[in-house]
Amino acid sequence: MEIVGFLSDFGIKDNFAGVVKAIILKLNPSAQIIDISHQVSPHDILEAGFILKSSFKFFPPKTIFLAIVDPGVGSKRKALIVKTKNFYFVAPDNGLLSLVLKEEPSLKIIEITNDRYFLKPVSYTFHGRDIFAPVVGYLLQGIPIEKFGKETKRYEVLSLAPLNKKEDLLEGEIIYIDSFGNLVTNIEDKIFNDFVRNKKFKIQVKGFIIDKISLNYSEAPARKPTALLDSFGYLEISLREKNAAKVLGLKKGDKIKVLIN
Amino acid sequence: MEIVGFLSDFGIKDNFAGVVKAIILKLNPSAQIIDISHQVSPHDILEAGFILKSSFKFFPPKTIFLAIVDPGVGSKRKALIVKTKNFYFVAPDNGLLSLVLKEEPSLKIIEITNDRYFLKPVSYTFHGRDIFAPVVGYLLQGIPIEKFGKETKRYEVLSLAPLNKKEDLLEGEIIYIDSFGNLVTNIEDKIFNDFVRNKKFKIQVKGFIIDKISLNYSEAPARKPTALLDSFGYLEISLREKNAAKVLGLKKGDKIKVLIN
Amino acid sequence: MEIVGFLSDFGIKDNFAGVVKAIILKLNPSAQIIDISHQVSPHDILEAGFILKSSFKFFPPKTIFLAIVDPGVGSKRKALIVKTKNFYFVAPDNGLLSLVLKEEPSLKIIEITNDRYFLKPVSYTFHGRDIFAPVVGYLLQGIPIEKFGKETKRYEVLSLAPLNKKEDLLEGEIIYIDSFGNLVTNIEDKIFNDFVRNKKFKIQVKGFIIDKISLNYSEAPARKPTALLDSFGYLEISLREKNAAKVLGLKKGDKIKVLIN
Numbered sequence: 001m002e003i004v005g006f007l008s009d010f011g012i013k014d015n016f017a018g019v020v021k022a023i024i025l026k027l028n029p030s031a032q033i034i035d036i037s038h039q040v041s042p043h044d045i046l047e048a049g050f051i052l053k054s055s056f057k058f059f060p061p062k063t064i065f066l067a068i069v070d071p072g073v074g075s076k077r078k079a080l081i082v083k084t085k086n087f088y089f090v091a092p093d094n095g096l097l098s099l100v101l102k103e104e105p106s107l108k109i110i111e112i113t114n115d116r117y118f119l120k121p122v123s124y125t126f127h128g129r130d131i132f133a134p135v136v137g138y139l140l141q142g143i144p145i146e147k148f149g150k151e152t153k154r155y156e157v158l159s160l161a162p163l164n165k166k167e168d169l170l171e172g173e174i175i176y177i178d179s180f181g182n183l184v185t186n187i188e189d190k191i192f193n194d195f196v197r198n199k200k201f202k203i204q205v206k207g208f209i210i211d212k213i214s215l216n217y218s219e220a221p222a223r224k225p226t227a228l229l230d231s232f233g234y235l236e237i238s239l240r241e242k243n244a245a246k247v248l249g250l251k252k253g254d255k256i257k258v259l260i261n
Numbered sequence: 262m263e264i265v266g267f268l269s270d271f272g273i274k275d276n277f278a279g280v281v282k283a284i285i286l287k288l289n290p291s292a293q294i295i296d297i298s299h300q301v302s303p304h305d306i307l308e309a310g311f312i313l314k315s316s317f318k319f320f321p322p323k324t325i326f327l328a329i330v331d332p333g334v335g336s337k338r339k340a341l342i343v344k345t346k347n348f349y350f351v352a353p354d355n356g357l358l359s360l361v362l363k364e365e366p367s368l369k370i371i372e373i374t375n376d377r378y379f380l381k382p383v384s385y386t387f388h389g390r391d392i393f394a395p396v397v398g399y400l401l402q403g404i405p406i407e408k409f410g411k412e413t414k415r416y417e418v419l420s421l422a423p424l425n426k427k428e429d430l431l432e433g434e435i436i437y438i439d440s441f442g443n444l445v446t447n448i449e450d451k452i453f454n455d456f457v458r459n460k461k462f463k464i465q466v467k468g469f470i471i472d473k474i475s476l477n478y479s480e481a482p483a484r485k486p487t488a489l490l491d492s493f494g495y496l497e498i499s500l501r502e503k504n505a506a507k508v509l510g511l512k513k514g515d516k517i518k519v520l521i522n
Numbered sequence: 523m524e525i526v527g528f529l530s531d532f533g534i535k536d537n538f539a540g541v542v543k544a545i546i547l548k549l550n551p552s553a554q555i556i557d558i559s560h561q562v563s564p565h566d567i568l569e570a571g572f573i574l575k576s577s578f579k580f581f582p583p584k585t586i587f588l589a590i591v592d593p594g595v596g597s598k599r600k601a602l603i604v605k606t607k608n609f610y611f612v613a614p615d616n617g618l619l620s621l622v623l624k625e626e627p628s629l630k631i632i633e634i635t636n637d638r639y640f641l642k643p644v645s646y647t648f649h650g651r652d653i654f655a656p657v658v659g660y661l662l663q664g665i666p667i668e669k670f671g672k673e674t675k676r677y678e679v680l681s682l683a684p685l686n687k688k689e690d691l692l693e694g695e696i697i698y699i700d701s702f703g704n705l706v707t708n709i710e711d712k713i714f715n716d717f718v719r720n721k722k723f724k725i726q727v728k729g730f731i732i733d734k735i736s737l738n739y740s741e742a743p744a745r746k747p748t749a750l751l752d753s754f755g756y757l758e759i760s761l762r763e764k765n766a767a768k769v770l771g772l773k774k775g776d777k778i779k780v781l782i783n
Contacts, residue, residue: 003547005540011440012273012534015316018266018297025264025293026321032547036540042441043502055537058651060548071502074477124477126492129319179533180564216596216646231648241565241593272701273534276577279527279558286525286554287582303702304763332763335738385738387753390580 004033004136005059007052008068008128009040016126020066020133023119027137034059043071046158049099050176050184054232056087056100066136067091074124079112079131080155081145088145090136092127095158106155113149161186168260170195172235174205174252181243185256187235192258200261203227205237206250217241265294265397266320268313269329269389270301277387281327281394284380288398295320304332307419310360311437311445315493317348317361327397328352335385340373340392341416342406349406351397353388356419367416374410422447429521431456433496435466435513442504446517448496453519461522464488466498467511478502526555526658527581529574530590530650531562538648542588542655545641549659556581565593568680571621572698572706576754578609578622588658589613596646601634601653602677603667610667612658614649617680628677635671683708690782692717694757696727696774703765707778709757714780722783725749727759728772739763 004024010016017038024031036055040048048069056065063086070077070092078093084104091097093111112131115122117138119130135148163186164171170192176184183205203210210227220226220240225248230236237256238244245251265285271277278299285292297316301309309330317326324347331338331353339354345365352358354372373392376383378399380391396409424447425432431453437445444466464471471488481487481501486509491497498517499505506512526546532538539560546553558577562570570591578587585608592599592614600615606626613619615633634653637644639660641652657670685708686693692714698706705727725732732749742748742762747770752758759778760766767773 002551003544005544007537012296013298013300013440015268015297015312016439018295019316019319021295022264022266022316022320022324025295026319029263029293029321032551034540034543034547035534036537037535039535042504051537055541055544058541058548059544060551063544072479075479123492125489129492178538179535218594218597228647231645231651243564273557274559274561274701276529276558276573277700279556280577280580282556283525283527283577283581283585286556287580290524290554290582303765333740336740384753386750390753 002031002140003060003063004031004140005036005055005063005065006033006038007036007040007048007055007065008038009042009044009048010038010068010128012038016128020068020128023129023133024137024140027134028140031137031140040069043069045069045071045094045096046160047176049096049158052096053099053103056104059087061086062088064088064090064136064139066132067096068128068132069096070094070127073127079127081110081112081135081139081148082106082155083108083145088139090132090139093156095156097155098157101155108145109152109155110145111149111152114147117143117148163187163191165195170258172256174237174250174254174256177245177252181239181245181247182230183237183244183250184230184232185235185237187256187258189229189233189235192229192235195258196260202259202261203235203237204257204259205254206248208248210237263289263292263401264321264324265292265401266297266316266324266326267294267299268297268301268309268316268326269299270303270305270309271299271329271389273299277389281389284390284394285398285401288395289401292398292401301330304330306330306332306355306357307421308437310357310419313357314360314364317365320348322347323349325349325351325397325400327393328357329389329393330357331355331388334388339413340388341413342371342373342396342400342409343367343416344369344406349400351393351400354417356417358416359418360421362416369406370413370416371406372410372413375408378404378409424448424452426456431519433517435498435511435515435517438506438513442500442506442508443491444498444505444511445491445493446496446498448517448519450490450494450496453490453496456519457521463520463522464496464498465518465520466515467509469509471498524550524553524662525582525585526553526662527558527577527585527587528555528560529558529562529570529577529587530560531564531566531570532560532590532650534560538650542590542650545651545655546659546662549656550662553659553662562591565591567591567593567616567618568682569698571618571680574618575621575625578626581609583608584610586610586612586658586661588654589618590650590654591618592616592649595649600674601649601657603632603634603657603661603670604628604677605630605667610661612654612661615678617678619677620679623677630667631674631677632667633671633674636669639665639670685709685713687717692780694778696759696772696776696778699767699774703761703767703769704752705759705766705772706752706754707757707759709778709780711751711755711757714751714757717780718782724781724783725757725759726779726781727776728770730770732759
C-alpha cells in the first residue's frame with residue numbers, strides 16, 4: 001500500500017496539491033504519489049469521474065486513489081473510503097466515484113467520521129488538507145478502514161447523459177475535451193461497433209459529416225474532422241495535428257449522431 | 262533530511278524545474294521532491310512569500326525548502342540558507358523568506374559563498390541550476406550549513422501593504438488570487454474577528470457590499486459575492502462555483518474595507 | 523537504472539502522463555520519475571528535441587529518458603531505444619532524438635518490435651501507454667536492450683534552420699520561447715563570440731536594434747529589448763521583468779541578424 005494516485009481540480013498555481021502531498025508524506029515518508037491531473041475543470045464532478053475511470057486500471061494493485069473535486073466541501077456531503085478487489089478510493093460522496101464503481105465493484109464502503117484521523121481544527125473549505133490527506137496517510141500506515149467510520153451501502157450516483165438508441169440512430173454527446181482538443185463522446189467503442197456492424201453510416205456533429213472511422217491520427221485526412229475509436233474506448237472526433245475543439249467550434253454537451261445510411 | 266519542498270516561478274513549459282530536480286537527485290537519489298508550485302506569477306516575490314508561508318507548516322520536520330523567484334539573478338543580491346527549529350530554507354535574499362521568518366524564527370542564517378558546492382561555470386541567469394540546486398543536494402548529503410558560507414544576521418524584508426485600522430474602519434487589500442478565482446486579502450481572521458466582535462458590519466470591495474461571513478463555499482448565496490475566513494487564515498472574497506476575480510472584475514491590489522455599521 | 527526523465531506534449535489536464543507513470547511504477551515500484559515538461563507545443567518535435575538536448579546532461583548517469591511527441595503514432599514510424607555512454611533514450615523515431623545524439627553519440631540503437639513487452643491490445647493512438655511505458659518499465663527491471671527488438675544504425679534526423687553566416691552578417695532565427703517570454707535563438711554562444719570577436723555589432727530582430735550583450739536580466743535596461751547569452755548556451759532576446767514575446771510581438775521562426783558595424 002505505497003502508491004497514491006491523486007486527482008483534483010486544485011490547479012497547479014496554488015499550494016493546495018503540494019500541501020496535501022506534504023501531509024501524506026509526513027505520515028508515510030515512503031509513499032509514491034502520482035499526479036493523475038489537478039486540472040479537472042473546476043467543480044466538474046463528471047469530468048473527474050470520467051478521468052478516474054479511464055485511469056485506475058493502469059495503476060499497481062493496492063494503489064490508494066485520492067480524488068477531490070468537492071464543490072460541496074463544508075456542507076453535509078459525506079466523505080468515503082471504498083475498498084474494491086484491487087484498490088482503495090478516497091473521495092467526497094458526490095458521485096465522483098460512481099463511474100469507477102460500475103466497473104470495479106465495491107467490497108466495502110466506509111463513511112469517514114472518526115475525527116481522530118483529521119487535522120484539527122478542520123476548516124470549512126479545505127477538507128482535502130484537513131480530512132482526505134491525513135486519512136490517506138493513515139491508510140498507508142495500515143490502519144484498517146473500519147477504524148475511519150461506519151460501514152454504509154449507499155453512495156451518490158451521477159446521472160449520465162443517456163444514449164438515445166433507435167434502430168438507425170445512435171445519439172450521444174461530447175463529454176470531455178482533451179488537451180490536444182480531441183473531443184471524446186459518451187459512445188463506447190463496443191456500442192458503436194454493435195450498432196454499425198458492417199453497414200454504411202454517417203456521423204453528424206454540428207454541421208460536420210464524417211463517414212468513416214480512422215485507425216489513428218496520422219491516417220486521418222488533413223483539415224477534415226475525423227472519427228476514431230480512442231485508446232480509452234470511446235468514439236472521438238479529432239482534426240489531424242490541430243485542436244478540433246477550437247477549429248470546429250465544438251464543446252462539451254454538443255450532440256453527436258450516428259446514422260445508418 | 263530527505264524531503265524537499267520546491268517553489269518557483271519557473272512555469273511548467275520549460276525544463277527549468279526538471280533540471281533543478283535532476284541535479285538534486287544526482288547528489289541524493291533518495292530525495293523526495295514535492296512541488297509546492299512553479300506557477301508563481303513571474304518575478305512576484307510577495308506572492309511566493311505568501312504561498313511559502315501558507316505551506317511550510319504542513320511539511321515533515323527537516324524538510325528543506327527551495328524557493329526561487331529571483332528577478333535579481335546574476336546581480337549582487339545574496340543567496341541564503343536559513344535554519345529554523347524545524348526546517349531549512351534555501352532562497353535568494355530578496356525578501357521571499359521574510360514572511361515565513363516572522364512565524365518560524367531563524368536560528369542561523371548562512372550567506373552562500375563557497376563555490377566548491379556550485380555547478381561550474383556558474384551562469385549569470387540560472388542560479389537555480391548552478392547554485393541553489395547543488396546546495397540543496399549537498400545539504401541533503403548532510404554537509405553542515407556552516408560549510409556553505411559565512412554566518413549573517415541580516416536578510417531582506419518585504420514591506421507589506423499595511424492594514425489601515427481605525428475605530429470603525431479596517432482597510433486591507435487583495436494580495437492573492439487562487440486558481441478558482443477566490444480573492445485572498447491581507448486581513449487575517451484573528452484581526453477580522455477582533456475588529457468586528459459581535460457588531461454588525463459591511464465589507465466593501467469596489468462597488469460590492471457583503472454583510473455576513475459564510476462558513477463555506479456551498480452555503481454561500483448563488484451569484485452574489487461572498488466573504489469567508491479561508492483555510493489559510495485570511496478574509497477571502499469568493500463567488501459560489503464561479504471565478505470571482507473574472508466575474509467581479511477584481512484584481513491584486515484592490516482595496517477592501519470592513520466598516521462597522 | 524532507477525531514474526526516469528519524462529518529456530512529452532501530453533499537457534497536464536488529461537491523465538496521459540499519469541497513466542504512463544502508473545505503468546512504469548507497476549513494473550518497477552522504486553523508479554523515480556522526473557518530469558522535464560509535458561507542455562511541449564503539441565506535435566512540435568523540434569521543440570521537444572531542443573528541450574531534451576538542454577536537459578539530459580544534468581541527470582544522473584544511467585537515467586532513462588522517455589520522450590514522447592508523436593504525431594505519427596499508429597503509422598509506420600519506428601520506436602527506438604538508444605543506448606549512449608551515460609544514458610538510455612526511449613522515443614518515437616521522428617527526429618526528436620537527433621539533436622541529443624549530435625552531442626551524446628549512440629553506442630547501440632534498437633528498433634522496438636518485441637510485442638512481448640507491450641500492453642495489449644496495443645491501441646492505435648496511445649503508444650505512450652501501450653509501448654513506451656512498459657518498455658521503460660522492463661528496461662528498469664534490467665532486461666537487456668537487445669531483447670526489445672533488432673539493432674539498427676539509422677534514425678530520423680531533424681533538419682534545423684541553418685545559420686546564414688557571411689563575413690559581416692550572421693543570421694539565425696527564434697526557435698523557442700520560454701515561459702517568461704524570453705526568445706531563444708539558434709545562435710550558439712560560441713558561434714556568436716567567434717563571429718563578433720571584439721568588434722562593434724548590431725543585433726536586429728524585427729524593427730528592434732540591440733548593440734550590446736547584457737550579463738543578466740537585472741543588468742538590462744528597463745523597457746528595452748536586451749540580448750544575452752543564456753544559461754543553455756544560446757543568444758537570447760529578453761525584456762527586463764517583462765514577457766518579451768508578448769510585448770515585442772515576436773514569435774518562433776522570426777529572423778534575427780547580427781551585423782558587424
